[in-house]
Amino acid sequence: MLKVDVYKRLGDFELDIEFELDNEILVLFGPSGCGKSTTLELIAGLKVPDRGEISNQKITFFHKIKKDVKENLPINRRKIGYVFQDYSLFPHMTAFENIAYGIQESTYSKREIVDKVNKLLVELRLKGLADHYPGELSGGQKQRVAIARALVVEPDILLLDEPFSALDTLVREKLRQDLLRVHAEFKIPIIYVTHNLTDVFELADKVAVYNEGKIEQFGSKELVFYQPQTRNVARFVESKNIFDMSVVTKNDSEIVLSNEEFSIVIHDDNSLEVEEEVIITIRPEFIQIISNDLERRDENSYSGEIIRILNKGSVVRLFIKVFSKKGFDFIVDLAYDSNFKLAVGDNIDVYLPANKIHIISKN
Ligand SMILES: Nc1ncnc2c1ncn2[C@@H]1O[C@H](COP(=O)(O)OP(=O)(O)OP(=O)(O)O)[C@@H](O)[C@H]1O
The missing domain is CATH 2.40.50.140 (Nucleic acid-binding proteins)
Structure with missing residues (x-):
């Protein structure tokens, strides 16, 4: 179980959140600037909380009470896959090389690396595109390479920050199905940031509705859609x-x-x-x-x-x-x-x- 209970101040902005997540898809939903991306960055270790605790399956990522930092696990030891809106692929590497980037020959044999990458190429409908460079791929294909690259390290948590927002409706639809398939196979906590209500409805096991640095409602999508607890949540879920x-x-x-x-x-x-x-x-x-x-x-x-x-x-x-x-x-x-x-x-x-x-x- 992923447990997050943190406080972070950034200029005038304060993020103060607490939630727990099993091997489910949690969608973070809310207006611009309410702290969704910051939440992902704190979990990944890209930003450091001012205080609080983050842990996953009994591994403490971060723990600080008052001024005493008891743990701040380095990014590369948190076993997190991170997918961004802008794909962030290496332009000079093929799809295969981009996906293989996270696993080293020192840890795996060449054969193992080829097998792992090929499996993900199939899983993400990229068979036949292994030798293509990012410049030769569509937006949806690039994002599938980015997801495969995040998964190749067999992460314990997958974080996605508005991954499909630059893509058109039909491509989005298919990528949502890909993500649900990936989740069924990997069975890890997935946190997905979006502004899109269809994403919430089709992907979420749980929804956290953010507003001004706080989670205004956390629960199943049915609860959030049909029984909003505040006027803001009612407004955000339309x-x-x-x-x-x-x-x-x-x-x-x-x-x-x-x-x-x-x-x-x-x-x-x-x-x-x-x-x-x-x-x-x-x-x-x-x-x-x-x-x-x-x-x-x-x-x-x-x-x-x-x-x-x-x-x-x-x-x-x-x-x-x-x-x-x-x-x-x-x-x-x-x-x-x-x-x-x-x-x-x-x-x-x-x-x-x-x-x-x-x-x-x-x-
Ligand atoms: N390094 C920083 N220094 C100061 N303020 C920051 C910094 N990083 C983020 N912020 C502020 O923190 C707030 C939360 O930002 P964050 O990116 O988490 O919001 P968000 O909910 O993901 O928004 P969006 O949906 O637009 O991406 C914003 O007001 C932002 O301006």
Whole structure:
């Protein structure tokens, strides 16, 4: 298990984080400058924490209490594979030589080196490209060479810093599958830094949502996406529909929440108290369009006007100005359908299912 509990100050910026990771893929997610890359650098030994402890499988990488440094294991003894966004391949070496770079003839025989590199060339779909120089490889191929180079040393941990962000969507998609395959085979902790929500959804066993040097939520991707613990996390995972409300009434069967604009009803949150201030969120894909009177509900139904339509490919996003005192927006995602007939200016009714409404306590 990888254990990280460190503090580091860099100018005005302070990083103060703690987490533990089994042989899982952890995705670090959050806005620019919140400390994701610094976290990787501290684990790898490229930066030194001001205090704290980092260990993996009972091997202490770093340990400092107050001024007393008890351990600071050199980078090359941490057994870490590191993959950067810009590939960092040696331009004058072939794919084979780049991958073989980390293993020396003093440790392995020539035969062993050839076998190890060939195995990774196959694993990362690079067979046939062994003699190519980086200049002759596509972005996706270069990054696969970089991953193979990181893996050839049989690392205990693999760190990837926005590895696929320069690549287009289809290449990214395939590289995510490569990484999942690599993880299934190597079974080591992998930490992956990204700004991309699809990366989070497709890769993560665990997610750490960073904000201003702290981890604001750590947990499974399901928890982070569907039960964000703070307004920031809800915003970062694009819950989109986020409202301040207060609890107006509560009885055995229902709780009514309200703000100046609208009220909603939920049925199963016993922890809420009357007059309590909360944040409610509902993801755009959970809001339903009421297309005929049969679907009309007694509760949580609202009428409004479509003010903008954004076609996102497989999803169509509607911005709906709800008829109310000031007029607020719901954002609704519908699966794309070739019979899609809605247009800006149309009046529309929507329904918010009570069991999809998530409450964030302000206490
Ligand atoms: N050597 C340094 N000296 C001073 N400040 C630094 C140094 N290195 C990083 N920082 C600051 O630390 C903060 C965290 O940087 P870091 O690169 O870890 O963020 P990040 O979350 O990875 O951002 P991004 O997603 O943009 O890469 C930033 O405000 C950065 O400016």
